[in-house]
Amino acid sequence: YNMKRITSILFFLLSFFCNAQIMTENFEGGIPADWQISNNGFGLAQPWKMSTPAQTIGVAGSLCVFVSNENAAGNIIEDRLRTKLVNLTGVANPKLKFSVKTLPTGGTRNSKLEIRTSLNADLSNSTVVATFDDFQGANPLTGTTTTFSEKEVSLLAVRGQSVYIGFVMINQATGKIWYIDDVSVIEDCPEVTDLTATNITNSTATLGWTT
Numbered sequence: 001y002n003m004k005r006i007t008s009i010l011f012f013l014l015s016f017f018c019n020a021q022i023m024t025e026n027f028e029g030g031i032p033a034d035w036q037i038s039n040n041g042f043g044l045a046q047p048w049k050m051s052t053p054a055q056t057i058g059v060a061g062s063l064c065v066f067v068s069n070e071n072a073a074g075n076i077i078e079d080r081l082r083t084k085l086v087n088l089t090g091v092a093n094p095k096l097k098f099s100v101k102t103l104p105t106g107g108t109r110n111s112k113l114e115i116r117t118s119l120n121a122d123l124s125n126s127t128v129v130a131t132f133d134d135f136q137g138a139n140p141l142t143g144t145t146t147t148f149s150e151k152e153v154s155l156l157a158v159r160g161q162s163v164y165i166g167f168v169m170i171n172q173a174t175g176k177i178w179y180i181d182d183v184s185v186i187e188d189c190p191e192v193t194d195l196t197a198t199n200i201t202n203s204t205a206t207l208g209w210t211t
Helices: 004-017
Strands: 018-023 035-041 063-066 078-083 096-104 111-118 127-133 149-153 162-171 177-189 193-197 207-210
Touching: 063 078, 096 111, 127 149, 162 177
Parallel strands: none
Antiparallel strands: 018 177, 035 078, 063 177, 078 162, 096 149, 096 177, 111 127, 111 162, 193 207
16 A cells, blocks of 8 residues: 555545534525524514425525515514424534625625524524624525525534534515525544654554544
8 A cells, every 4th residue: 555545545534534514404404393483573474485396496406495684674673483493412513504695796795694503492592603684695606696505613612412503594674685594514534744654564554643
């Protein structure tokens, strides 16, 4: 075995034991029954809802969930989409991944998306772990908000627990339409450095690395 082949095998073995999917949802079957839609009592006309096949607005033209903009009329609108209970017991490095876009294009309209975690099904006593404004819905590769951008949020603060994850759109003005697709929770690989291979024979080698 040469060093290049040994390194490739090492990367394969490491990737095999991480990036495990804990929860995944692409909404092709609709919003799951164990997810929940709620609000804070304002902006009741536009809750989170499913797109239709005719709209083809999800990732790669598939289905997705979205919440339309609605004038807050001086109030703060809080539209919540909550996942099922996600068990992170034994998960050393949990991470949330999802795809998002906002419309219409242009500058901010003073709406934002908060990612929250909570031990409670109604998202009470929740913790905000990430916030995206409606311009950060832009795809970094294209600079536009018309194509989906994949976001990643660390869930290290709640590892080892069973939690609900909330996508909470907050609008204080005109707002934008928020689209979400391909939600997953994974056990992420730690960054690996200092790969070594020693005591190399035709059939064995001692492999080492730092995380």
